[in-house]
Amino acid sequence: MPEPLRRDVRLLGAMLGDGLVEYGGQELLDDVERLRHAVIGARRGEVPGADVAALVDGWSLERAEQVARAFTVYFHLTNLAEEHHRIRTLRERDVAGDEPVAGSVAAAVEAVRAATGDRLAEAVEGLEFRPVFTAHPTEARRRAVVTAIQRISDLLAALNAGPGASEHEEIERRLREEIDLLWRTALRRQAQMDPLDEVRTAMAAFDETIFRVVPQIYRTLDRALDPEGTGTRPPQARPYLRFGSWIGGDRDGNPFVTATVTRDAVLIQADHVLRALEATCARVGRELTVHDETTPPSDALRETLAAARTAHPESIAEILKRSPHEPHRQLLMYAAKRIGATRDRNADLAYGSPEELLADLRTVQESLAAAGAVRQAYGRLQQLVWQVETFGFHLAELEIRQHSELHEQALKEIRAGGPLSEMTEEILDTLRVVAWIQQRFGVRACHRYIVSFTRSAEDIANVHELAASLGDNAPVLDVIPLFETGEDLENAPHVLEGMLAIPAVQKRLEDTGRRLEVMLGYSDSAKQLGPTSATLRLYDTQEALTAWAARNDITLTLFHGRGGSLGRGGGPAGRAILAQAPGSVAGRFKVTEQGEVIFARYGHPQIARRHVEQVTNAVLLASTDAVQDRARAAADRFRPLADKISDAARAAFRSLIETDGFAEWFARVSPLAEIADLRIGSRPARRKAARGLEDLRAIPWVFAWTQTRVNLPGWYGLGSGLAAVSGDGADLSGLQEAYESWPLFAALLDNAEMSLAKSDRTIAARYLELGDRPELTETVLAEYDRTRRLVLAVTGHERLLENRKVLSRAVELRNPYVDALSHLQLRALTALRAGVEDEAERDRLEELLLLSVNGVAAGLQNTG
Structure with a gap:
């Protein structure tokens, strides 16, 4: 583990440990440590799994809940530390060397320019990336937990910035306070979310990150297209992001999404974007203090201000008084006031459309450019123009x-x-x-x-x-x-x-x-x-x-x-x-x-920017003739092989899920029924009231298998497919060539490898045994063994994720701690499946189960 990451994980873990002692005494921390050492020993083959189960079964349900909560909070803190390390790494890459960072917009522009020459402009002109946010219920953390983690994140960033001694002590004190608060906060929702809760939750990403990051991304593209000219000329980068x-x-x-909800959702969105545009326009306006002698306004700008004085003398009088001889500033401050009126639905002053606002902004921009103030025209003002073009008023x-x-x-x-x-x-x-x-x-x-x-x-x-x-x-x-x-x-x-x-x-x-x-x-x-x-x-x-x-x-x-x-x-x-x-x-x-x-x-702004740049890079490269020709040739060559794999894989998968009683077995060996009680979304888990697999939504299907550590939807059938074309591994040459040459086949195997790495055969077997169908357990585990063996053989790896050091480190770091939560979950699930008559005990078992589900989701950083 890189030393900065190790330092952050140890610091946050130690503070959590101190908090546990303050809350429950040294005995609580000792129990957490006993389980931690036991699962690590089990991973190394030094401690029998039965001993770990016995340790967990020996605790009271209250103690089991406390230990589950401790591991869940630890995962939240570890995830946060890893995010900080990603950001640290991105910053270091950004300043290292003269070559563009791999996967960046600049790298894509350079590659497309080299491959297509004068067709670069055409490629950029047609570029579109449309991410669409959905309320699919796969965010297990409640909003209070997310905001608590964000506060801890801000404090960790301040600590890593190298403050002075007294400030360092205060930041550490506040970190302990926030970690203690996170420990004492209910980790799962007590009330069911409604659709407008989901709208407001998503708005946090727009408010805190996306609105600010979008113009930075456009600027990056503009700089890549013309490094010397950006900020002093009309942009070559057009807005290509459209959020849905x-x-x-x-x-x-989802019966809770009604016409009224849809109307309210748009109004909430509009309120957020209009507030953001108003604040940004006012800020740019306040800063644009160019004098009319150094930067004379254009006739169009003078006429626009004159029309404003006629139409709304009371609205513009104060602006003119505070900004004499600063007409460019006057029009932007007036525009900010009109954006506010649009939000307040003051029809007399409001803008009728985003195009009207853009017309005013471009009047200012063109006037500045005509007066020679090109840096003012195409700097911060251009970023505001990009935001209006991207987000509109909706x-x-x-x-x-x-x-x-x-x-x-x-x-x-x-x-x-x-x-x-x-x-x-x-x-x-x-x-x-x-x-x-x-x-x-x-x-x-x-x-x-x-x-x-x-x-x-x-x-x-x-x-x-x-x-x-x-x-x-x-x-x-x-x-x-x-x-x-x-x-x-x-x-x-x-x-x-x-x-x-x-x-x-x-x-x-x-x-x-x-x-x-x-x-x-x-x-x-x-x-x-x-x-x-x-x-x-x-x-x-x-x-x-x-x-x-x-x-x-x-x-x-x-x-x-x-x-x-x-x-x-x-x-x-x-x-x-x-x-x-x-x-x-x-x-x-x-x-x-x-x-x-x-x-x-x-x-997080830097991670969001990196993600969008990586997508942009891939979209540009995937659209070039060279990349498409290579992929087409590989597909033509290896498609017969892939068809054989597909037929055998599908037969294996269908054979399993069509087995009599499979749906009931799946519900028994997993926390499928209990997941609905997590209240992680407004939508029901099934489209209809039927209990079969057909109407079960894909999210609880995947979520439940993830919890069992089987991860079956990510790999099942692939082993049978690979075995069918290789003689169970006797001849791997064709598969290995396909893996090296065909991006689709490589992605298929790499994704399966990632899914296998997050599974655990020993723990999975304990879940599967709850179904009392040994033949199904044997079938699933045999396919797991076959898939793991052949995926490693085809990729040439000695261990899973061997060629992906960062991801491998993250998985290996978490797996023992996920094991701890899995053992706690198994205790609850085993008792519930056996039947518990005492209502109070059943409630405590269900609470332990749901708490562990939340923790496993945090540990694997994945739900459905």
């Missing part, structure tokens, strides 16, 4: 999602002409709210309507017909098919062909320059086909849709419905982009950012 949100708009299976483009079956039912009722059900009225009210949002904030604020489980073009036509039934109040819609199951993915080109015959779709294609969006679901396809076959089916679909778009002169954007976990399409974003089918990126990448991933990627 499903939070408050995704109603598929902040993120709210997207609606609903299940195809409900649209079909609603249309039947409307066509029948009788009374409408509550659900049909709600669907129509949602469409009315979309129209209202468009009238208030513009079409861009909300126009995408995603149809989950799209099976035919009729599913798309149904939404257009429902909207048309509103007459003059119909909103402008881009209705987006979401293909989720294996069959639907295979059928996607046929559905799109049918969409071209829908008049409303034809009209939108004309209005948008023949742009079309299609969403691909990673979660349900993986739950249905297994991770290996789902990966290849998605690749095939991308390839087929790209070819279809080319034949029909369509500019296609593929929207990737990835989760944070490996079992739901997660993993490093840059590597995933480079593994896409050739031609399917074409400078555009849209992806869901879910649950804990939002704060992991966007919770």
